[in-house]
Amino acid sequence: MDSGPRSISDLVSDDYAGRILSLTFSQPRSVQEICALTGIPVAVAYRRVAAMENAGLIKCHRTEVSNIGKKCKFYQCQVDLVRLTFREGRFEVEVEWKNRNMERHLPAIVPR
Amino acid sequence: MITGRIGLLCPCWICSAGCDLIQKSNGALPQEIIDFLLSPGGHSLLVKGEAGTGKTTMALQLIESLSDQQPEYYLSARVSDVSLYNQFPWLKERVKQNRLLRAGMAFLRRSYNKEPGKGGEADVAELEQIVDRRELNRLEGQIEAGEMGTDEEEGSIMHPDGSIVVEVGALLPELEMAYDIVENNLPKKTLVVLDSVEALAETYGIPSNRIVNALQKDLVEKAGTNVIFVMETSERSHLDYLGDGVVVLKNSVMGDHRVRTIDIDKLRGSEIRNWRYLFTLEGGRVRVIDRDQDLSDLELSGSKKVLPSERGAFGWSEMDRLFGGIPLGSLTLLEVGPRVPMDLLERIELALVAEQLRNGRGVLWYPQRTLDHAALPALLTKAGAPPGLEHLNVLDVSDVVNNAHPYVKKLEGDDLANDLRWDSLNFLLKGSATPYASILGMDALESVYGVSVVPKLLQHVDAMRRGGHMVMVGGHGPLLQPGAAQPSGPHAPAPREHQRFGGAARREAQFRLPLPGSGRWRTSMGPNDLTLSSMISGKGEL
Numbered sequence: 170m171d172s173g174p175r176s177i178s179d180l181v182s183d184d185y186a187g188r189i190l191s192l193t194f195s196q197p198r199s200v201q202e203i204c205a206l207t208g209i210p211v212a213v214a215y216r217r218v219a220a221m222e223n224a225g226l227i228k229c230h231r232t233e234v235s236n237i238g239k240k241c242k243f244y245q246c247q248v249d250l251v252r253l254t255f256r257e258g259r260f261e262v263e264v265e266w267k268n269r270n271m272e273r274h275l276p277a278i279v280p281r
Numbered sequence: 282m283i284t285g286r287i288g289l290l291c292p293c294w295i296c297s298a299g300c301d302l303i304q305k306s307n308g309a310l311p312q313e314i315i316d317f318l319l320s321p322g323g324h325s326l327l328v329k330g331e332a333g334t335g336k337t338t339m340a341l342q343l344i345e346s347l348s349d350q351q352p353e354y355y356l357s358a359r360v361s362d363v364s365l366y367n368q369f370p371w372l373k374e375r376v377k378q379n380r381l382l383r384a385g386m387a388f389l390r391r392s393y394n395k396e397p398g399k400g401g402e403a404d405v406a407e408l409e410q411i412v413d414r415r416e417l418n419r420l421e422g423q424i425e426a427g428e429m430g431t432d433e434e435e436g437s438i439m440h441p442d443g444s445i446v447v448e449v450g451a452l453l454p455e456l457e458m459a460y461d462i463v464e465n466n467l468p469k470k471t472l473v474v475l476d477s478v479e480a481l482a483e484t485y486g487i488p489s490n491r492i493v494n495a496l497q498k499d500l501v502e503k504a505g506t507n508v509i510f511v512m513e514t515s516e517r518s519h520l521d522y523l524g525d526g527v528v529v530l531k532n533s534v535m536g537d538h539r540v541r542t543i544d545i546d547k548l549r550g551s552e553i554r555n556w557r558y559l560f561t562l563e564g565g566r567v568r569v570i571d572r573d574q575d576l577s578d579l580e581l582s583g584s585k586k587v588l589p590s591e592r593g594a595f596g597w598s599e600m601d602r603l604f605g606g607i608p609l610g611s612l613t614l615l616e617v618g619p620r621v622p623m624d625l626l627e628r629i630e631l632a633l634v635a636e637q638l639r640n641g642r643g644v645l646w647y648p649q650r651t652l653d654h655a656a657l658p659a660l661l662t663k664a665g666a667p668p669g670l671e672h673l674n675v676l677d678v679s680d681v682v683n684n685a686h687p688y689v690k691k692l693e694g695d696d697l698a699n700d701l702r703w704d705s706l707n708f709l710l711k712g713s714a715t716p717y718a719s720i721l722g723m724d725a726l727e728s729v730y731g732v733s734v735v736p737k738l739l740q741h742v743d744a745m746r747r748g749g750h751m752v753m754v755g756g757h758g759p760l761l762q763p764g765a766a767q768p769s770g771p772h773a774p775a776p777r778e779h780q781r782f783g784g785a786a787r788r789e790a791q792f793r794l795p796l797p798g799s800g801r802w803r804t805s806m807g808p809n810d811l812t813l814s815s816m817i818s819g820k821g822e823l
Binding site: 200201210 | 487
């Protein structure tokens, strides 16, 4: 899981990822649902979801299988809060995870 | 002073759907494309063109043409176009039906998903996949794995118009719907139309070629389906190699007129009779001009336009509408390229003769082609002339002229100037209304009197002109001599060689006919050109 500060900050500042987090905050949703509700192109949505899952921002809640064997995953947002701050010359990312066991302050982001 | 319009006109005379050539050709689509889609096996056809060239209209007309034999699935990624529904009334209903079908199939899948085994094996068998979806599945797998899409991932956030149904497990619901419908219709061949590929690719966020590739392999090659891909560019691309057929719709401008063409670049396994068709979109329908049509029974509708007093009518409504008639008191040259059928020139002559006779005006006519004098009354009646040809004077040098046809006047055939002496001809025209028309076939004159007929014509032309009458000389061009004063203006054509008539000339119009092998349209006179030039008007000199 790449939950490094830079990847998280990149993702949450992305419009698509922001919408995905909002939609999955209160209930799990499939990628198809997300696309239908937001208009995000399906291939783009899958790339975002993959990146967000990798960063721990969302998590597969359940998988349903259709009668023709197709799997459909439903994702749910794993964060309550993401805060990006600039303090004393450095960016910091703070995440409040829904699962408190994951809560931690991430190292500061060093500008490129 | 020479007046008249100069410019390049519609190359097929056709500027309205009401034109006689349009009516005769019965419009519609190139037969090659219909035959291609009707031939055994599945075929893919790329319909390419810039915006507004008629791609969607053509695709919908193809659906109509094949509807008896091939059920269709029309997928449009655009917002509903009300004007399309007006032209294709069945479309709105069909779109609704497809939506219901999609919703029904989605419901069916959800029902089975929630309660597996519901309904038993028979119901499951209904959903059994017969069409191989290998490429589609591969595409979906790559999308699910996050391997598709560009790094930039730009694209408008389009909110669906309600036509996209969320189905569990359905990644690309529109494409899956196409597969389902194809399966449903088997063994009958389905016609699937994707309008447009780029719009669908943008909706999905995947490259267009992946959609084309998947459908080509799964539906066209394995399931024997016809698929039409509407593409929003006319540029060549690697997709041209994927498709079995490629047609390109183009707009170009000639003078003040728009010219629409369909270029058939490829039809794998099918014969292409004509690679280029002219067409019109007037009336909201694609209507092509058939190049090989037989003109022998072409009927030209009479003039309807009210012309200025200084112009006479051609007798063919389209010519009068385009050129505003023939200037009185002038010599008008009608030049045709070597590949223009004489049938057409003959029809123009007949139309002018009939127009004169309808108005009781005198006609002197030396036809471009030898006529059957006995058949002439019927021909003229067909062209709209009244019975009784007392104002007609067909000039003929042949010995078969006899009293059976009083409208045929014998000429000596030795000296054209003598044969066209004005005092003799004026006597023939006595009792006829003015302005008179003198219609002379240049090629026919040259064949009898030799190549130096022009100087011998000048006295006749001068006499007619001074009397405010019309003279039209038609034949294989060019008919103007080198060094003739060239017209000026933004649309002035390039100088030509081997011209026969000298003096100031102003080209009224030049246009090209949609004849086989016409190739590229050129600005100088070519084999398929027909040019109308007004030599002089008013009191000018030859």
